[in-house]
Amino acid sequence: MGTKVEVKLAPSILSADFARLGEQVAEAANAGADYIHIDVMDGQFVPPITIGAQVVAAIRKWTGLPLDVHLMIETPERQIAQFAQAGADIITVHIETCPNIKQVVQSIKDLGVKAGVSLNPETPASAVSKILPEIDLLLVMTVNPGYGGQPFIESMLGKIAGLRAELDDKNLPAELEVDGGINVEVAPGVVKAGARVLVAGAAVFGSGQTVAQALRELRASLV
Numbered sequence: 001m002g003t004k005v006e007v008k009l010a011p012s013i014l015s016a017d018f019a020r021l022g023e024q025v026a027e028a029a030n031a032g033a034d035y036i037h038i039d040v041m042d043g044q045f046v047p048p049i050t051i052g053a054q055v056v057a058a059i060r061k062w063t064g065l066p067l068d069v070h071l072m073i074e075t076p077e078r079q080i081a082q083f084a085q086a087g088a089d090i091i092t093v094h095i096e097t098c099p100n101i102k103q104v105v106q107s108i109k110d111l112g113v114k115a116g117v118s119l120n121p122e123t124p125a126s127a128v129s130k131i132l133p134e135i136d137l138l139l140v141m142t143v144n145p146g147y148g149g150q151p152f153i154e155s156m157l158g159k160i161a162g163l164r165a166e167l168d169d170k171n172l173p174a175e176l177e178v179d180g181g182i183n184v185e186v187a188p189g190v191v192k193a194g195a196r197v198l199v200a201g202a203a204v205f206g207s208g209q210t211v212a213q214a215l216r217e218l219r220a221s222l223v
């Protein structure tokens with residue numbers, strides 16, 4: 001401990017003003033975001049419907065930052081080519097939606113895109129063990145997916161720490177990302193537990209501050 005780890009910030013546009021999405025993405029990029037996190041929901045895996053590949057393609061024109069596309073959808077294998085073509089750099093699917101996760105991860109990689117796998121709060125860490133060596137990113141949900149602005153589930157800290165240890169023990173390079181309820185209060189704890197990419201929606205786009213201020217404060221909370 002004591003050695004400073006590098007942490008990436010991935011603002012989630014779910015809490016942005018969708019009527020001026022391009023500007024909001026540019027604002028986050030100029031303020032030092034590392035990834036732009038895009039939440040795709042289908043009204044099936046989670047109740048809301050958000051955005052599709054066309055909107056990802058539109059966002060692509062506003063930033064050179066990696067687009068971190070989080071698919072909260074059933075049968076994601078039917079959609080990944082569209083999102084790759086739209087300019088996604090990372091495509092993350094949920095383990096709960098993929099009976100054949102190995103095949104889905106491989107088809108994401110075959111499209112030249114980084115492959116991520118996510119797991120819901122109630123899904124045990126052991127569910128992703130076998131796929132860990134194959135993936136570029138592991139996304140631990142720290143709220144139940146579907147909505148921004150929910151409180152961080154504290155009991156996820158142990159799961160994050162366990163998965164960090166598993167990645168380290170097996171010497172695996174997957175980035176450990178956390179998503180849900182991240183703000184200045186919980187950010188230091190999730191990093192201590194082993195997260196290296198922090199998604200934040202409400203804390204960045206819905207805080208009443210400017211996006212730049214909010215990102216600065218989140219970054220500052222980590223030192």
Ligand code: DX5
Nearest residue numbers: 012014145146149181201202
């Ligand atoms: C929730 C989404 C999150 C969401 C996080 O289903 O996957 O990315 O935007 O929002 P906050 O940071 O507000 O919890």
Ligand code: ZN
Nearest residue numbers: 012039070179
């Ligand atoms: Zn997300």
